[in-house]
Amino acid sequence: MLEGFRERKLDVTVALQELGEIATGLGAKSLKERLDRELVKKLEEDRFHLVVVGEFNHGKSTFVNALLGEPVLPVGVTPTTAAIHHLKYADAPEATVVFQSGKRETIPFEDTRKFAVGGGASPGETSGDGRGAAEVDYLEVGYPAALLKERILLVDTPGVNDLSLQRADITYSYIPRADAVLFLLDAGQILKESERQFLNDKLLKASRDKIVFVITKWDILDDNEKTEALAYARTQLANLVKDPVVFPVSSETALQGNRDKSGMPELLAHLTTFLAEERGRILLDNALGEGQNVGNLLSKGVDARRRSLSMKTEELERRIKTLEEDLKGTAGTIEQRRMKIREEISGIKVGAQKDLERFVEDTIRQLPNVIESAKQDDLRKFLPAFLEDTFRQWAEAESTEIAAKLEQLAEKTIALIKEDAHDATKRVGEALGGDVRKLDIQIDTFRYDASIAAVLVLGLGMMFVNVMVGGLLTIAAPIMALVLRDRIDAEYKKRAVEQAPEVLRQAAKQVGPKIDEMIEEFARKLDAWVVTAGEELYREVLEVLNASRDARAKADHDEAKAKADVEAQAERLEKARKRVGDLRAEIWSPKDRVRVADSQTELASTE
Numbered sequence: 001m002l003e004g005f006r007e008r009k010l011d012v013t014v015a016l017q018e019l020g021e022i023a024t025g026l027g028a029k030s031l032k033e034r035l036d037r038e039l040v041k042k043l044e045e046d047r048f049h050l051v052v053v054g055e056f057n058h059g060k061s062t063f064v065n066a067l068l069g070e071p072v073l074p075v076g077v078t079p080t081t082a083a084i085h086h087l088k089y090a091d092a093p094e095a096t097v098v099f100q101s102g103k104r105e106t107i108p109f110e111d112t113r114k115f116a117v118g119g120g121a122s123p124g125e126t127s128g129d130g131r132g133a134a135e136v137d138y139l140e141v142g143y144p145a146a147l148l149k150e151r152i153l154l155v156d157t158p159g160v161n162d163l164s165l166q167r168a169d170i171t172y173s174y175i176p177r178a179d180a181v182l183f184l185l186d187a188g189q190i191l192k193e194s195e196r197q198f199l200n201d202k203l204l205k206a207s208r209d210k211i212v213f214v215i216t217k218w219d220i221l222d223d224n225e226k227t228e229a230l231a232y233a234r235t236q237l238a239n240l241v242k243d244p245v246v247f248p249v250s251s252e253t254a255l256q257g258n259r260d261k262s263g264m265p266e267l268l269a270h271l272t273t274f275l276a277e278e279r280g281r282i283l284l285d286n287a288l289g290e291g292q293n294v295g296n297l298l299s300k301g302v303d304a305r306r307r308s309l310s311m312k313t314e315e316l317e318r319r320i321k322t323l324e325e326d327l328k329g330t331a332g333t334i335e336q337r338r339m340k341i342r343e344e345i346s347g348i349k350v351g352a353q354k355d356l357e358r359f360v361e362d363t364i365r366q367l368p369n370v371i372e373s374a375k376q377d378d379l380r381k382f383l384p385a386f387l388e389d390t391f392r393q394w395a396e397a398e399s400t401e402i403a404a405k406l407e408q409l410a411e412k413t414i415a416l417i418k419e420d421a422h423d424a425t426k427r428v429g430e431a432l433g434g435d436v437r438k439l440d441i442q443i444d445t446f447r448y449d450a451s452i453a454a455v456l457v458l459g460l461g462m463m464f465v466n467v468m469v470g471g472l473l474t475i476a477a478p479i480m481a482l483v484l485r486d487r488i489d490a491e492y493k494k495r496a497v498e499q500a501p502e503v504l505r506q507a508a509k510q511v512g513p514k515i516d517e518m519i520e521e522f523a524r525k526l527d528a529w530v531v532t533a534g535e536e537l538y539r540e541v542l543e544v545l546n547a548s549r550d551a552r553a554k555a556d557h558d559e560a561k562a563k564a565d566v567e568a569q570a571e572r573l574e575k576a577r578k579r580v581g582d583l584r585a586e587i588w589s590p591k592d593r594v595r596v597a598d599s600q601t602e603l604a605s606t607e
Contacts (some may be wrong), residue, residue, distance in 0.1 A: 002150050005276035008587060009043060012284050015583055016040050016291050018576045019298065025569050026301045027547025028540045035294060039287050046283060047088070047153040048275045051174050054184030055195070059216040059251055063184060064156050066251035066264055068145040073156065074113050083139045084174070085112075085156040089149045090142025100137045112141055147268070152275075179279040180210050180271060187217040187248070190233045199240055210278070212245050212271065213237060218263060219250035245270065281587050288584040295577040300428070300537060301544045302570045307432045308548040309563050316552075320545050322431045326424075327538040333420055337413060337530050344409050345523040352402055352515050359394045360508045363387075364501040371496045383496060387504065402515075406522050413526060417533050424537050432541075 016039050023032040054060045061073045064087070072093075073085065086098075093109040148154065155174055175181055183199070185191060213233070221229055230248060237244035247267040254262035308316055374382050551557055 002272050002276050002280070005280040008284060008583075009280070012287055012291075012583055013040055013043055015576065015579050016043075016287065016294075018572075018579070019291060019294050022298055022569060022573050022576060023294075023301070025565075026298065026305055027544050028298065028301050029543055030536075030539050031294060031297060031301075031543075035291075039290055039294075043283075043287055047151045048179045048279060049153050049155060049177065050180050050182060050271070051155040051157065051178040052182045052184065053157055053175070054216075055186075055192075058184040058186045060156070060184055062251040062255070063182075063214065063216050063249070064154065066249070066254040066262070067147055067154065067268075068143065069147070070145070071255065072141070072143050072145070083136050084158065085154075086138050086140045087145075087148060087154040087156065088140065088142055089144065089151070091144055092142075093144070094142040096140040096142075098137045098140055099135050101135075104140075109141075112139060150272070178210065179275055180212055183211050183213050185213060185215045185233065187215050187221055187229060190215065190229060191236045196236075196240070210274075211241065212247065212267070212274075214267065215246065215248040216251060218248040219253050284587050285584060288580055288587075291580045292577070292584070295573065295580060297536065297540055298573055299577075300425075301540050302566065302573055304428075304432060304541045304544045305548055305566045306563075306570070308545050309559065309566060313549070313552060316545065316549055319431050320542065320549065323428065323538060323542055323545070326427050326431065327535065327542065330420070330424065330535065330538065334531060334535070337416055337420075338527055341409065341413060341523055341527055341530065344405075345519060348402060348405050348409075349516050349519050351405075352398065352519065353512055355398055355401075356508055356512055356515065359398075360504050363390055363504060367500050368497050371493050371500070383500065387500065387507075391507065398515075402519065406519070410526060413530060417530060421533065421537065428537060428541055 016035060020032050020035040020040070023029075023035065052060060052064055054063075064073055065071045068087070072087070095107050095109050095112045097105045097107055099105070155178070157174070185195065215229070215233060218226065226248065230246065233246055234244060237246065247263060247270065249263035249267055251262070251264075253259075254264045259265060308319075311319065370386060371383065548562075551562065552559075
């Protein structure tokens with residue numbers, strides 16, 4: 001599986017490692033470290049994320065077991081997954097509890113069943129060893145399954161009676177960041193109204209292009225029913241999604257050993273093709289784009305090394321000192337950029353807090369009419385849902401506004417840093433005693449860091465909105481659910497009017513710091529980039545010149561050999577840069593797309 005992608009990924013890794021070796025040869029230690037840390041290592045560690053979503057009676061745990069090829073998760077007639085499960089490859093079964101505090105605790109594999117409903121770790125309960133479910137972030141399960149060996153992380157979400165009750169962080173954080181979402185439908189009742197509403201209100205906004213619909217329990221239907229059910233599913237889903245991708249499967253049939261008739265091979269063939277062609281291509285393109293930027297920087301290093309060999313030792317020392325002084329001078333400019341970021345971030349935070357205060361007070365003013373117009377018997381269920389939905393709508397609108405402001409800040413900062421880089425190139429050229437082509441900072445410089453990719457390449461948009469909304473609702477929802485847990489009586493509406501405003505204010509107190517935290521996290525990443533981008537050219541050239549000086553100081557230094565070596569490095573670099581450029585063009589070529597698709601077709605025919 002994913003063989004075509006793995007081959008291309010290996011080619012990209014080898015090309016980037018070649019650039020790293022050239023950097024080492026030139027003495028550009030910082031650039032070599034960045035290549036290893038930010039490109040090669042990330043490529044090696046990156047995983048495809050599949051998220052499984054479905055109501056509890058849709059056979060979700062059985063389906064996950066069928067994907068894995070054997071019964072790994074507990075299965076029952078009640079919701080069996082109480083905590084989010086991260087399933088990854090391991091040579092032997094293992095399990096780790098990851099707490100919201102970040103603490104990790106290894107547990108015996110058989111204890112994973114304690115994190116199923118009825119096992120002592122369901123919401124509101126405590127596990128056998130005293131762990132509260134509310135403290136657990138997720139359960140990390142390692143297992144030697146073939147699917148997971150393809151560097152796929154399978155996220156199994158808690159099954160619930162109604163998807164609208166799904167945990168906020170799943171809806172707004174896990175799903176938008178997934179590479180593919182497997183949305184389960186029940187063959188006995190395809191596309192319930194609650195599922196239709198969930199798709200419309202929450203899922204389609206962020207994940208329309210990566211949803212795969214899976215109809216489970218396909219074996220309960222006869223041939224005529226299967227034809228009608230599949231036609232119905234595609235017709236209904238087409239009202240929500242253009243050209244919906246639908247796969248009927250029988251998890252039980254697969255687990256019983258008859259995978260060929262289960263529908264699982266067809267689903268897996270589609271998933272692997274989708275991951276290789278969509279997610280995989282973007283991943284490799286980002287890495288190669290950064291590789292091209294590194295190649296541009298290395299060309300400056302080659303030029304610096306070549307110039308240094310024609311200088312006398314005293315002249316080389318003088319130019320190194322000039323560049324060091326220049327680098328110190330750039331610190332003032334960099335600090336100005338950083339100060340501007342801090343000023344604008346401060347203004348965005350203040351504006352967000354004022355918006356939050358206005359939202360709370362406006363909602364409180366509306367509450368008496370809302371409560372009075374509701375039927376008393378429905379109020380217990382209606383009021384918390386109303387508060388959460390109102391909060392969600394505000395959070396989405398506010399997040400979009402904040403995202404736009406942060407994106408504008410990023411764009412301005414990028415423009416300024418580009419100007420600074422061009423000025424730095426000119427000064428470096430003067431210090432080296434000749435013309436040096438301008439350093440062209442490509443947008444690809446920032447693409448590989450997914451945490452700020454949306455800001456620096458694609459626009460903040462939905463990514464920031466989903467992350468922020470998810471964070472806010474995860475905090476606020478439990479507080480808002482505290483409204484009116486006591487009995488319904490004649491005074492119920494009166495108490496609702498009294499309690500709801502305080503609940504909203506308490507939720508806002510929790511949410512306010514979270515908004516600041518997320519804005520600060522963005523600012524921190526942008527600030528770190530400003531420092532790196534502002535100093536990178538100077539740092540690399542200085543490292544190369546220092547390496548040249550150190551080599552010259554050695555007793556066995558051979559000037560002729562050194563000149564031959566730098567020309568060999570220059571030739572090697574040109575070949576490496578061409579290789580990176582060719583690879584980047586190839587991964588989007590129609591020919592390569594056919595090759596990957598063909599490899600997956602062959603896979604499907606052999607399963």
